[in-house]
Amino acid sequence: xxxxxxxxxxxxxxxxxxxxxxxxxxxxxxxxxxxxxxxxxxxxxxxxxxxxxxxxxxxxxxxxxxxxxxxxxxxxxxxxxxxxxxxxxxxxxxxxxxxxxxxxxxxxxxxxxxxxxxxxxxxxxxxxxxxxxxxxxxxxxxxxxxxxxxxxxxxxxxxxxxxxxxxxxxxxxxxxxxxxxxxxxxxxxxxxxxxxxxxxxxxxxxxxxxxxxxxxxxxxxxxxxxxxxxxxxxxxxxxxxxxxxxxxxxxxxxxxxxxxxxxxxxxxxxxxxxxxxxxxxxxxxxxxxxxxxxxxxxxxxxxxxxxxxxxxxxxxxxxxxxxxxxxxxxxxxxxxxxxxxxxxxxxxxxxxxxxxxxxxxxxxxxxxxxxxxxxxxxxxxxxxxxxxxxxxxxxxxxxxxxxxxxxxxxxx
Amino acid sequence: xxxxxxxxxxxxxxxxxxxxxxxxxxxxxxxxxxxxxxxxxxxxxxxxxxxxxxxxxxxxxxxxxxxxxxxxxxxxxxxxxxxxxxxxxxxxxxxxxxxxxxxxxxxxxxxxxxxxxxxxxxxxxxxxxxxxxxxxxxxxxxxx
Numbered sequence: 001x002x003x004x005x006x007x008x009x010x011x012x013x014x015x016x017x018x019x020x021x022x023x024x025x026x027x028x029x030x031x032x033x034x035x036x037x038x039x040x041x042x043x044x045x046x047x048x049x050x051x052x053x054x055x056x057x058x059x060x061x062x063x064x065x066x067x068x069x070x071x072x073x074x075x076x077x078x079x080x081x082x083x084x085x086x087x088x089x090x091x092x093x094x095x096x097x098x099x100x101x102x103x104x105x106x107x108x109x110x111x112x113x114x115x116x117x118x119x120x121x122x123x124x125x126x127x128x129x130x131x132x133x134x135x136x137x138x139x140x141x142x143x144x145x146x147x148x149x150x151x152x153x154x155x156x157x158x159x160x161x162x163x164x165x166x167x168x169x170x171x172x173x174x175x176x177x178x179x180x181x182x183x184x185x186x187x188x189x190x191x192x193x194x195x196x197x198x199x200x201x202x203x204x205x206x207x208x209x210x211x212x213x214x215x216x217x218x219x220x221x222x223x224x225x226x227x228x229x230x231x232x233x234x235x236x237x238x239x240x241x242x243x244x245x246x247x248x249x250x251x252x253x254x255x256x257x258x259x260x261x262x263x264x265x266x267x268x269x270x271x272x273x274x275x276x277x278x279x280x281x282x283x284x285x286x287x288x289x290x291x292x293x294x295x296x297x298x299x300x301x302x303x304x305x306x307x308x309x310x311x312x313x314x315x316x317x318x319x320x321x322x323x324x325x326x327x328x329x330x331x332x333x334x335x336x337x338x339x340x341x342x343x344x345x346x347x348x349x350x351x352x353x354x355x356x357x358x359x360x361x362x363x364x365x366x367x368x369x370x371x372x373x374x375x376x377x378x379x380x381x382x383x384x385x386x387x388x389x390x391x392x393x394x395x396x397x398x399x400x401x402x403x404x405x406x407x408x409x410x411x412x
Numbered sequence: 413x414x415x416x417x418x419x420x421x422x423x424x425x426x427x428x429x430x431x432x433x434x435x436x437x438x439x440x441x442x443x444x445x446x447x448x449x450x451x452x453x454x455x456x457x458x459x460x461x462x463x464x465x466x467x468x469x470x471x472x473x474x475x476x477x478x479x480x481x482x483x484x485x486x487x488x489x490x491x492x493x494x495x496x497x498x499x500x501x502x503x504x505x506x507x508x509x510x511x512x513x514x515x516x517x518x519x520x521x522x523x524x525x526x527x528x529x530x531x532x533x534x535x536x537x538x539x540x541x542x543x544x545x546x547x548x549x550x551x552x553x554x555x556x
Contacts, residue, residue: 026433348488349466349486349488349490351466351487351489351490352466352487352488352490355437355489356437356489359433359434381466381467381486410434410437410438410441411441
């Protein structure tokens with residue numbers, strides 16, 4: 001290996017951190033290219049979960065006993081790690097949720113009491129269903145209108161159309177930072193600035209961006225930002241909702257229960273302050289702590305090195321796959337992409353390709369990637385999506401290309 | 413005419429000759445190409461088996477006292493799977509289809525397609541074919 005980013009990243013050492021990468025699938029070494037669906041978990045994070053249950057397990061925020069205090073401290077330290085990572089001003093602006101879908105529903109539910117029928121909300125054409133359906137449900141409740149920011153054939157948003165859609169009635173704008181199906185990095189700074197120009201608030205779904213780039217919520221001036229821990233080498237069932245303090249204060253609680261109250265009588269309940277107002281019930285404590293450990297793990301490696309190496313993998317895979325005839329790649333916006341290769345082979349169904357690749361030990365995602373409007377746009381049933389992580393290698397891409405050629409010859 | 417049981421045994425025997433997954437899938441792809449195709453006019457929304465990845469249409473007609481199935485899919489492996497099912501169920505009496513066991517799926521190494529995460533899982537296809545059989549069976553009983 002001669003290139004610099006592989007030298008910066010000690011890939012062999014990194015791979016040893018991920019026990020699952022040693023296993024075989026269908027008798028072949030696992031080649032895991034479904035990182036955009038969920039990333040694998042390093043020993044450091046797994047150990048953190050084990051350590052919690054072996055040494056720290058107690059309910060948080062309510063016990064006077066020492067163990068409860070230890071667990072609370074660990075959980076709040078994780079919240080601080082998350083705050084620091086995303087550069088939020090206050091730790092109480094970080095709501096620990098069950099994941100991006102939960103985060104989005106929390107905001108959508110809150111706006112049900114804020115929006116009026118004349119209000120408009122904008123959602124991009126390349127959203128995951130989880131950033132479409134909650135807003136449709138919100139519009140059904142409030143009578144507000146849902147409008148769509150269209151996309152271009154390159155897999156980029158039509159910014160001119162976006163500017164035209166914005167008006168005094170626009171109250172909310174929802175766009176993903178990175179498209180899960182295509183890997184496109186959207187120009188969210190510009191999207192946020194333009195929305196603020198008409199006093200609209202912006203929620204950015206950062207689920208697909210967080211594994212590849214570090215978002216600074218203050219620099220972005222974003223109103224709400226969401227991520228899922230399981231896509232950034234953390235456990236499933238945990239995520240973040242960042243919201244500006246005044247905006248979170250404005251929203252009513254999402255769920256009622258323990259932890260989220262200040263005082264309860266049968267006549268009236270006063271709610272706790274942030275972040276507890278939105279964290280009813282006993283949270284996923286070990287998950288929250290491990291979320292912090294996952295961010296530490298990534299920051300130790302370094303996001304610049306991660307981005308540079310993943311881009312090398314993407315470029316290599318893109319060059320190699322284009323040597324196969326009749327391959328069509330979706331999401332071709334130059335230099336504005338994360339390491340996602342979404343493609344089809346003419347005349348072949350993505351399901352068939354995915355099934356045969358799996359038999360050869362290669363895990364990719366096939367289908368509409370929960371983004372049916374994108375598939376509708378390209379008039380295709382779905383794509384095959386190979387998504388890369390910093391623990392993947394060029395050798396794995398070679399195996400993938402060989403397997404893809406084999407699958408093609410079997411199917412044609 | 414062979415019974416459902418006999419046809420299943422035939423298929424098990426054919427599949428037992430393959431040495432690896434590749435031969436098995438190559439055979440399934442071949443079978444997919446020989447699928448009794450559904451008439452275009454029956455490729456309707458109501459004949460579609462809802463799934464998340466490939467689309468499958470299944471249609472059934474009564475011919476005397478037997479059910480005849482035709483089908484199609486936009487994915488070739490799915491076509492192979494449905495071709496196997498049609499080979500087992502087509503031309504059989506509704507009652508026999510309703511009561512048929514489908515353990516053979518396991519034996520020919522296609523168990524992975526039974527998983528609910530597999531779009532157009534085998535389970536939905538079998539269920540749809542049995543639903544047709546139930547409908548025709550009650551039609552017959554009403555006539556009698």
